Amino acid sequence: MTRTDTTIAAELIRILPAGRVITDPDVALGLSHDQAAWGPVGTPAAVVRARDSAEVQQVVLACLKHGAPLVPRGAGTGLSGGANAIDGGVVLVLEAMDSILEVDPLERIAVVQPGVVNDDLRSHVATQGLWYPPDPASSPWSTIGGNMATNAGGVCCVKYGVTRDYVIAAEVVTGTGEIVRLGRRTAKGVAGYDLLGLMVGSEGTLGVITEITVKLRPLPPAGVVVVGSFAKTVQAGAAVRAARAAGLQPAALELVDRHCLAAVDAWKNMGLSTEGEVLLLARFDDAEAVTDAERMLECFRAAGATLADRSETAEEAEMLFAARRLAYPALERLGPVMTEDVCVPIAAVTEMLARIDRIAQRHNVTIANIAHIGDGNLHPLLILAPGDEAKNARAHAAFEEIMSEAIDLGGTITGEHGVGLLKQPGLHRELSPAVLEMHRAVKRALDPAGIFNPGKIFDAARS
């Protein structure tokens, strides 16, 4: 490389401190995709690991100068291909910006760099009796920046909401290469448009997030866990409806289906699958937890639960949640798992599960289900077969049909994982042409050069 090398890679090496541009091809390759099961992965011109906002700004300015696409990424735990590299572009890795800059227990806020791992933030603030609620399954690895970019959810959002409900301010490098602050540190505020909310869930297509201020809550107690086995899925649906009607507000309300239970039993021999075809798990974490747990047990029994029990100790609570925790790794023993993510009205959950069963049969694919049933958010888990292209094509077809059925039931193609590359066909079915056109207009407004993660979520060019 000489001074006359005008490629963006050469310029980035020139303008950034030593070591920021990753030259090891294997490392660069590992940073060029997320955990999506399929979808195109491009070959980037450069992979950069930035250390501060000024470096991020330099990368953005270089991309503007060269017209190069920029893909920001955190830990790469996404499941929709949102962080997949684009040919000739720059992958901007933010995981080294991992400082917790401030925790203010009076205001109940934390200020973090985007690369802070979700669980690291949680354990850090827990020492001050505080809690950051959003808890995606990826929390041991995923970053707050990635969580913000995808508006990540998790188990506890049935009571406590999603990432969007906790992000109150951010520093962002914009499509014109400026460093701006959006939102505010105060509890309330309506000064101008909610541009911050627009950034949440925009999957890196509107700017690069370089600092995040989140709300915290007082740390709740571990709580009481209730478990119920049901011979029929429709009975579990009835139990959930009865709990809603009773005004119960669990901090988690999860469903684990027969395929998951069988996989856990095959691995751990817990005898779960003999009790019925579906397990419900609820957690209550407030002052009324024991009373509410008893009321939930009544709902379970009235709906015909073959087994219904609640935890007496924190250890028992953990143990009762084991089936949920072990479901995913148990299924992975059967093959690579493709995680779907749809959300339907509560009333439609059992019908959606029945339709998923029919899709599985039609395409001869095993589809297990875990669900944040309290939110109507289902995660059908499609078991793939490495090397078996025919089977994987059938799984791909099933994946599309699940989205279509969710739309048909008044739901959405993605409850918490985002659109990325994999769900674009579904997005175009869910949103009207006029709404897609509004997306394109906003994209052009905030990213006039079209450098930020182009081709993700929707096709920005089509008009």
Next chain:
Amino acid sequence: MTRTDTTIAAELIRILPAGRVITDPDVALGLSHDQAAWGPVGTPAAVVRARDSAEVQQVVLACLKHGAPLVPRGAGTGLSGGANAIDGGVVLVLEAMDSILEVDPLERIAVVQPGVVNDDLRSHVATQGLWYPPDPASSPWSTIGGNMATNAGGVCCVKYGVTRDYVIAAEVVTGTGEIVRLGRRTAKGVAGYDLLGLMVGSEGTLGVITEITVKLRPLPPAGVVVVGSFAKTVQAGAAVRAARAAGLQPAALELVDRHCLAAVDAWKNMGLSTEGEVLLLARFDDAEAVTDAERMLECFRAAGATLADRSETAEEAEMLFAARRLAYPALERLGPVMTEDVCVPIAAVTEMLARIDRIAQRHNVTIANIAHIGDGNLHPLLILAPGDEAKNARAHAAFEEIMSEAIDLGGTITGEHGVGLLKQPGLHRELSPAVLEMHRAVKRALDPAGIFNPGKIFDAARS
């Protein structure tokens, strides 16, 4: 008027059903402004009371054709001039679109037209044991559409959040005259940009809201009210900080200052002002209400409260809140009240109150204060003098300085009332030029013809 009359008024009379265009000049005048104390009020070319989305669309299309500005309005209870008419434009009144279209107790959602009055929605859903939390002081008159357009708050948002936290879907007539649906009916969803959140608080500058879907919660009990009198404002500040540190989560936490107490005493002789210079009121509404109320009393007493008590009955609870409820009408006996609205960090509330006192002295204006202190959201109440232009000019200057001090303390110029016309100078001080430019870009993207409430919030043309 003949067929050759090409004015927008003539066209609207022609295309809309009889009676939609308001011809009575007094009625039209009354619908041409909100309740802001100052700010320009234009003379509209037409005032239209629409009955359905199709009529709204026709009005938008007519405005596009004529290049006429359109000001949507609900009940006109806004305090920032956001609904003030624009010369030669159309005022589009949505209060006749006042149907509650659906209440779904299982999904806990309601679908309403924009003209439904906040309290009407609350009393309607209460019959099904459900609750719509956002409770602006205007709730007996203000509409859900207006609440959405301004992202209205209220007393209970310290625990339950603001309008933005409850709006999950809307039908909107866009800047290209299309009727679109934004958001979704499901509990979660991340399919595309949060264009719905962008509409919330956009004060009619990005589209006309024609239908709204809101989340509901189970109706909480009336709860327990705690009251404390403090000789010094700083003691009240200490009590609030102690309650935060104790992890207490009141459903309301209000401050009433000495000016308000004196005005209430002068009217109702309740003896409130003899106890101290500030009153704190808290409400607890969950299962632990009595216990939490006792803990709050401890915080009050430890901070030096001269009097601290809690309600034993629902009637007592109502009575103890009387000072808060009567403060505003008591002040109105002294003259027209200009309501300020700033929000600062919790830690800065007492300093902000001290600065407001100094501003009042400097400008020789009476400024009373009520505050949603649990959110750091202050409402300084400036007493105006009809006809005394010099005094009103001093009040205006004080109004500006209060915003500047809020920004200086890390706060915002508006916690819940919006920017409209009155707070634009403050907005330009709060937001950076780059962020204002992002606002303009988004405005141009979604309202390319610039017809929606131009000149409100910010100057869209300046670039």
